[in-house]
Amino acid sequence: MFKNVMVYKLGGAWTADAGLIEQALESRRFEECGATQERAAGWVPPRGEEHGALLESVGGQYLLRLMVESKAxxxxxxxxxxxxxxxxxxxxxxxxxxxxxxxxxxxxxxxxLLPVAFTKRGSTLVWIDPQARRLVVDAGSQSRADEVVSLLVEALDGFAVQELHTATSATAAMSEWLSSQQPPAGFSIDRECELKATDASKAVVRYAHHALDIEEIRQHIAEGKLPTRLAMTWDDRVSFVLTEGMQLKKLQFQDGVFEKTSQEKEDGFDADAAIATGEIGRLLPDLLEALGGEIVPSTEAPAPAAPATASEETVDAPF
Structure with a gap:
């Protein structure tokens, strides 16, 4: 549950109502490709139960799942x-x-040829956090995350998301952490990173299963190469690779985090969902703080002399 994390901020005007979300998605349930249809996308029960609910509320957190089928x-x-x-x-x-x-x-x-072509399916877990007002998409690619957001915008009246901005960019923060070998409080640096040159050479240096507290890496940064990926662990509980686009890849929960998960099939989903959303829900604020804190760009702020009004929300890039 949750391997890659892209995070968006929910638009301020939209209200996350479980009943209305379920009702809106019902008409967009997944249906497999027709004989000559190349691609189909729709919502399926996140529990995996046939004809089950399209929205699961676990501890006040809403979970959805998008299914995509394609023929090649x-x-x-x-x-x-x-x-x-x-x-x-x-x-x-x-x-x-x-x-x-x-x-x-x-x-x-x-x-x-389409009627006899093999089909391929893939699903994407989606988490709406009504309290923190965040949308979390478990997508390994930007195109899949964009599709999730677009389908939610189409289905849910008034739904919109915004980009999360931090005072320090992920690239600048990773450069400082690697150069100083002083990760932010609560985090540790692991054994994987990628650095790219900004000049015409576009040279790339990758380290895997390698200690990163070496002079060679500091030299690469001093020469102008910028970190684009860095493996880290938060609170000895969740490991991940932070990217230059502030996405969390290769998310992995450490031993012991799920040890209290019920072995009963009917309870396993709820326990896993509660633990996963709870851990990530605590990790994200700490990471935002490590990046200097979330800020509101001047383009989103109200004009100085005008009364505060709700601005029109737009779909931007993910965290």
């Missing part, structure tokens, strides 16, 4: 089928198909 037809197969058809047309009519007709033949070939 190799481009080489599509081209071969289209070329075979083009050759048949040329042999029958003496006329070689033009570019537009070739494109149409390829689309026709793809539609013919």
């Amino acid at each position: 037809v190799p481009a080489s197969v599509v081209r071969r089928k289209a070329d075979e058809r083009a050759q048949q047309i040329e042999a029958a009519t003496g006329r070689k198909p033009g570019r537009k007709e070739v494109r149409e033949l390829r689309e026709e070939a793809k539609q013919t």
Whole structure:
């Protein structure tokens, strides 16, 4: 539960109401791809129970799950089928198909192959924290996180998210921590990092399973390479890789964190969800503080002489 974490701030005007969310998502339940459909996305029960609720509330935390199914037809197969058809047309009519007709033949070939294509499924866990007013998406890619946000915006009236800003960028903070070998309070530096040059060379240096308290790394930073990934552990409980985009990758809970999880199937989901959201819910404020604290950009602040009003929310990049 939760391997990669992208965090957004909920828009101030939206109210997280479990009943309304469940009702809105019901019409967007996942349905598998049709015979000639390349892709399908929809919401499934986070517990994994067929026909179950699309929203689970555990300790006041809301959990959702997005399912995506896609069909892949190799481009080489599509081209071969289209070329075979083009050759048949040329042999029958003496006329070689033009570019537009070739494109149409390829689309026709793809539609013919889709019904027998293998399908691939993947799901994304989504957590809405009504108290902290955060959206957490367990996505390994920006495109998947963007899709989750877009589908929530479509489904939930007034739903919006904003970017989280901190006084110190993740890159600047990681540079300082590696150079000084003094991680922020409550955190430790682990044995993985990546540094990239900002000049035309775009050189990349990666360390894996390697001590990072070495002069070589400080020299790389002094020469202008910037950390883009750094493995860390929080409170000896949660390990992760912090990225330059302030995303948490390779999230891993340490031994003992889940030792009190019930072995009963019906209780396991609730216990795991409560522990995971509880740990991450305490980690995030500490990380924000380590990055100098959350700040409100001047573009989001109200004008000095005007009364405070709710500004229009927009979808931005994740934390």
